[in-house]
Amino acid sequence: MAATVNVEEGNGSGPTWTVITSGRYCTTDSYNPGSNYPCVVPTSGNNYSYWKHHRIAWTGVGTQISNIRWYTPGNVASTWQLGTGGQLMVGLRDSGDHGCPTANYQQATGTQGTTGHYIKDATNGHDYYKSQAATPGDADNYTSASPLTVDTTVYNANGASKSVVTQVKLVTDATQGDKSNITFTFLYDEI
Amino acid sequence: MRTTINPVMDEGLSTMEAPITLMYWALEDLDGTTYVLYDLATGEQHKVPDPNFRRWKSVAWIPFTDASFVDLINERQAQLPNPSYVDLSTLPVLHVKLRDDEEARVFFRGKIEYSDFYECGECGTAFLWMREDTEPYPVCPKCGACNTWFCDIHGEVTPIFLQNGERRCPICEKQGPPRGCSLIRRLFLRTAVRKELAYCIQVKRGDIITEYVINKDGIVTVNSL
Incomplete structure (x- = not known):
C-alpha cells in the first residue's frame, strides 16, 4: 500500500502547517500571498525573501517511511533571473540531516514588503542554522543526481518530516517581474 | 513558452x-x-x-x-x-x-x-510559462489574457519598472509629477x-x-x- 503524502508549508509562530496550494517566495510570512509583498530587487547589497519551511506529512503508513530527500531542477537562479550571485538558498547543517526538526521551526521575519532576514544573519537569522559553520547552500547544487538529505529518521507511524528551509537571495542586477514556473521534488522510501 | x-x-x-x-x-x-x-x-x-x-x-x-x-x-x-x-x-x-x-x-x-503554474482568471486555463525574449511576460494560451498595468489618469499603460519594485506611468513621468500604476491581475500563481x-x-x-x-x-x- 502507499501512504498519503503531502507537501506542507509552515507559517506563523505556532506554526500552522498548510498543504501547499499557492506557494510563492515573498516578503511576508504567508503560504498564500497572492501578488502582494513581492520580492524586491535591491538598489545596493542583497535583498531576501522571507524564509520558508517545507516538509512532507503522511497518513496511512504501512510499516515505515524513511530516506527523505529534496531537489531542484538545478537552474532556479537563472530561470528566475536572480542576478549575479543571486540564488535560492537552502539552510545547511555542518553534519547530519539538513532538515529542520519541527521543534526547531522558527517563524520568518524581516522588513515586510522589502526583505526577509538572512537565514545566517547573526542576530535575526534562523536559530537552527545561523550558528553553523556551513553557510546556506545554493539550491541549484541539489538535483536528482545529488539531492539534499533532509531527514534520515525511520518513521513508523503517521507524522511529518523535518523541513527544508529556503529563501531567495536577490542582488542588484536581478530582474523584476513575473517568474517562470519551477518544479521542486521530495523523495522518500516507503514499505 | x-x-x-x-x-x-x-x-x-x-x-x-x-x-x-x-x-x-x-x-x-x-x-x-x-x-x-x-x-x-x-x-x-x-x-x-x-x-x-x-x-x-x-x-x-x-x-x-x-x-x-x-x-x-x-x-x-x-x-x-x-x-x-x-x-x-x-x-x-x-x-x-x-x-x-x-x-x-x-x-x-x-x-x-510541487510546481507553480499560472491559472487564467478569465477562462480558467492552467499553463506553465517559461520566460523568453519573445515572450517576456505570461499570456494565457487560450484567451490571450495577461496581467496589465493601469494609471488612474491614462488607463492601461506599459509601466516603467524601477529597481525598488515601483511601477510608474510613462506618460505621467514625462508630463508631470511621477505617478504609480496599479496591477490588474488576470493570471494567478497556483501550485x-x-x-x-x-x-x-x-x-x-x-x-x-x-x-x-x-x-x-x-x-x-x-x-x-
Whole structure:
C-alpha cells in the first residue's frame, strides 16, 4: 500500500502547517500571498525573501517511511533571473540531516514588503542554522543526481518530516517581474 | 513558452490522496514460504515481514494483471480511513533470485513534485510559462489574457519598472509629477502536485548494494550504491 503524502508549508509562530496550494517566495510570512509583498530587487547589497519551511506529512503508513530527500531542477537562479550571485538558498547543517526538526521551526521575519532576514544573519537569522559553520547552500547544487538529505529518521507511524528551509537571495542586477514556473521534488522510501 | 497542463497531474488524483499502486511485492523465504503484499484470496493488505536487509530465496515486484484481484483490493481499501488504491498495469515483473551470500529488501520510492503554474482568471486555463525574449511576460494560451498595468489618469499603460519594485506611468513621468500604476491581475500563481511511485529492490552483497528500480513507465534502472 502507499501512504498519503503531502507537501506542507509552515507559517506563523505556532506554526500552522498548510498543504501547499499557492506557494510563492515573498516578503511576508504567508503560504498564500497572492501578488502582494513581492520580492524586491535591491538598489545596493542583497535583498531576501522571507524564509520558508517545507516538509512532507503522511497518513496511512504501512510499516515505515524513511530516506527523505529534496531537489531542484538545478537552474532556479537563472530561470528566475536572480542576478549575479543571486540564488535560492537552502539552510545547511555542518553534519547530519539538513532538515529542520519541527521543534526547531522558527517563524520568518524581516522588513515586510522589502526583505526577509538572512537565514545566517547573526542576530535575526534562523536559530537552527545561523550558528553553523556551513553557510546556506545554493539550491541549484541539489538535483536528482545529488539531492539534499533532509531527514534520515525511520518513521513508523503517521507524522511529518523535518523541513527544508529556503529563501531567495536577490542582488542588484536581478530582474523584476513575473517568474517562470519551477518544479521542486521530495523523495522518500516507503514499505 | 507556454504549455497547457492539468494542474492535478497524478492521473486525476487530488493532492490529498495516495498515488495509485501498480505493482505488489512478493517474497520467497528460504524454506519456500511466500509472502505477498495483498492476500490473493481476500485482498487483505499485509505488512512486509522485515523492512531491513535479510536472506530471501527470491524477491519480486509483480504488476496487477488480474481485474478481479484489483477489484477485490480496492473494495477493501474503500473501507479504510486512508485508502490506497491499485490499478491494472502492463509493467514487467521485476524478479531477483538471490545467491547464498546476498540479502535483499523491497520498498516503494515515493516522489512528490510541487510546481507553480499560472491559472487564467478569465477562462480558467492552467499553463506553465517559461520566460523568453519573445515572450517576456505570461499570456494565457487560450484567451490571450495577461496581467496589465493601469494609471488612474491614462488607463492601461506599459509601466516603467524601477529597481525598488515601483511601477510608474510613462506618460505621467514625462508630463508631470511621477505617478504609480496599479496591477490588474488576470493570471494567478497556483501550485500543482504530482505524486508517483517507483518499485525498488536493493540487494546487498558484502559492502556492495545494488539497487533495481522500476518506475511507472516501465523503465528499469540499476545502480550501485
